[in-house]
Amino acid sequence: MAATMSNVDEIRNRVILGEFNVKNVHTTDYPGNYPGYDDTWSLQKFQKNFRIDVVQMDETCMEFDMVGIDASIANAFRRILLAEVPTMAVEKVFIYNNTSIIQDEVLAQRLGLIPIKADPRLFEYRNAGDEEGTEIDTIQLQLKIKCTRNHQATKDSADPQELYLNHMVYSKDMTWVPIGNQADVLADANIGPVHGDILLAKLRPGQELDIVMHCVKGIGQDHAKFSPVATASYRLLPEITLMKTVEGEKAERLKRCFSPGVIELENHGGKVVAKVMNSRLDTCSREVLRHDDLKNAVKLARVRDHFICMYPGN
């Protein structure tokens, strides 16, 4: 059985999940609150306790743990990621010809939301009131596509895939038109939409799109299309401690109360005993507190300064 923390440590370090309420939510470790504890800010103490563990990182998503930091700072990072990290996105859409059934403004709104692969650090913000846009603050993209009838199609086919050419307009049809010295400076940047398989419009023979787009640098606070992450979230590390041994049939029920992988059953002298394997996987649904015979055997808590951050993005 894990040793129980002293009461004071528990108030300072753990958020307790009760049956009807959640206790110790707020940060209380400010200087003067606890006699005998020195809570004044010290960069050395912070540097000693702070660590980051990257759990998973790939092209589209990142998950890492931040330990030893307060919720207000972790939340500030999350808010900044959502609203104040700049990206490039389509801002001005010049529609020279749109004979599709998608209205101009609807098509323009869809184009604005497409993520663009371009490093915003290579560009400047456009000055307010500047209509034209120069090579240092604008990326120009073009979408020029015409749907035609496929003369090789068989007489009786009804499949639009076979009957028409270019009837689905995808984001991969957006091409980059370098302006000014961009062709030299950004030659190997491979500027274009991040994903090529976003469906923009559907066409039929005779309909065409002839559009020029200007992308500028902006931040999420201005418009959500400029936000670099799909969503940014964090959760506190759950901590499950067993206050008593739980065995037999109760252990099996206990295992079902938590997410799979959290509680495992071990064999001790013929009897099946429950053991906490990995509290990190738990979603803290507090299901165990609904069972009267199990609720006193378990203590559910969250570690106050351990943040599991998930940032899926583009």
Added chain:
Amino acid sequence: MAGVDGEKKPVLEMVQADGADEGCVTFVLHEEDHTLGNSLRYMVMKNLDVDFCGYSITHPSESKINFRIQTRGAVPAVEPLRRGLTELTDLCQHVLNTFEKRVSEFRSQCEEAE
């Protein structure tokens, strides 16, 4: 953004009641919200000299916050604010350094595994 009359919009204002000492001041920070408000409040509260620190958003449509500091002793309120801001900067710098280091370690770890 400069207006037509050439006046620049203030970023930070101080509001103090007449007769109060320098230790109780409300700062009005323009173009800010919970992002800076909450994190700065935490850093200022960690200061020994501070008796009270809090912030509020005056109205959700206006992007400005009222940030109040009351200090113990004869410390002027500007001092914990200044210290809180520098400490916040140092904290963020350290987090950035640690993050970059761990990310490059993770990357090289992945490459080794392949």
